[in-house]
Amino acid sequence: NAGVTQTPKFQVLKTGQSMTLQCAQDMNHNSMYWYRQDPGMGLRLIYYSASEGTTDKGEVPNGYNVSRLNKREFSLRLESAAPSQTSVYFCASRGQGRTQNLFFGSGTQLSVL
Amino acid sequence: GQQVMQIPQYQHVQEGEDFTTYCNSSTTLSNIQWYKQRPGGHPVFLIQLVKSGEVKKQKRLTFQFGEAKKNSSLHITATQTTDVGTYFCAATSGTYKYIFGTGTRLKVLA
Numbered sequence: 364n365a366g367v368t369q370t371p372k373f374q375v376l377k378t379g380q381s382m383t384l385q386c387a388q389d390m391n392h393n394s395m396y397w398y399r400q401d402p403g404m405g406l407r408l409i410y411y412s413a414s415e416g417t418t419d420k421g422e423v424p425n426g427y428n429v430s431r432l433n434k435r436e437f438s439l440r441l442e443s444a445a446p447s448q449t450s451v452y453f454c455a456s457r458g459q460g461r462t463q464n465l466f467f468g469s470g471t472q473l474s475v476l
Numbered sequence: 477g478q479q480v481m482q483i484p485q486y487q488h489v490q491e492g493e494d495f496t497t498y499c500n501s502s503t504t505l506s507n508i509q510w511y512k513q514r515p516g517g518h519p520v521f522l523i524q525l526v527k528s529g530e531v532k533k534q535k536r537l538t539f540q541f542g543e544a545k546k547n548s549s550l551h552i553t554a555t556q557t558t559d560v561g562t563y564f565c566a567a568t569s570g571t572y573k574y575i576f577g578t579g580t581r582l583k584v585l586a
Contacts, residue, residue, distance in 0.1 A: 394572055403485065405564060405578035406519065413572045421573065453518060457572070464509055464521035465566075465574060 365389055369454050369468035376444045376475045384439040384471050386454030394457035395437035396465065397421075397429060399450040406453065412437050444475045478503060478569040482577030490585050495552040497580035499565035506568055508548045510539060513579075514561045522550075555584045 367388045376382055388395065393414045398406040398421075408421030412431040426448060428440045441448055451472050455465040481500045489495050499508065507526045511519040523532055525541035525548060532539045536559075538551045552559055565577040 396574070398576075403578065405482070406566075406576040408573060408575065411572055419572075422575070457574075462509070462521070462524040464524060465511075465519070467518040467520070469518050 367454055367456055367466050367468035369471050371471060372469065373472050374474070376473065378445060378475060380444050381440070381442050382444065384452055384454070385436070386438060386468060387436045388456040388466070389435065390456060390458070390466065391434070392456035392459060392466070393434070395431065396455040396457070397427075397437070397439045398453045398455065399423065400453060401450050409439065446475045449473060449475045478567065478575050480565060480567050480575055480577040482565055482580055484580055485578065486581050486583070488583045488585060489555050491557060492554050495555050495559070495582055497550050497563050499548045499577050501546050501567060504545050508541060509566045509574075510550055511564045511566060512561050513564065517561075519564060555582070557584050557586055560584050
């Protein structure tokens with residue numbers, strides 16, 4: 364039972380390159396999330412997927428696209444990376460118990476040069 | 477959109493001293509969750525508060541939800557080096573969106 368798995372752990376891109384961050388959860392959760400974390404800014408919601416087949420914008424969606432491939436997988440794509448997208452990216456899924464708290468993956472450290 | 481403010485941004489304490497972080501919202505919250513992120517790690521859920529005036533304890537950690545459900549606090553008694561990390565509060569906006577505070581980074585000096 365791995366929980367939430369993110370790949371890759373580290374990535375360096377040049378400005379204008381594209382890439383996809385992968386996320387998968389094995390807890391049979393319905394809702395999944397992508398956050399970015401920057402120093403002093405906390406965790407900011409990029410996109411979320413309330414359930415399979417749906418996606419919605421969060422606080423900072425510009426420059427990103429997402430795909431909810433199936434119930435397990437939720438990917439984040441940067442079509443044309445910019446230095447402002449240098450950040451640590453976390454994927455999370457929402458538990459279905461009484462608290463419905465978030466379970467986070469270990470993160471992807473992305474640098475855009 | 478909904479905003480959750482958290483103070484202080486940083487706190488350095490001597491081991492054994494107490495620590496408190498505060499979370500404030502301009503709107504009434506349905507609930508609030510607290511998470512801890514160790515250095516280099518990912519956020520891990522600590523607790524959820526739902527009721528007005530609710531107080532919950534986890535060993536040396538005490539969590540409070542304000543009477544008006546617009547603020548919350550986390551208090552750590554007699555900090556230890558294992559308490560080092562960043563503490564976040566998170567509020568739900570609508571059914572599915574979780575908005576996080578900016579976090580308080582705690583450093584404990586031995």
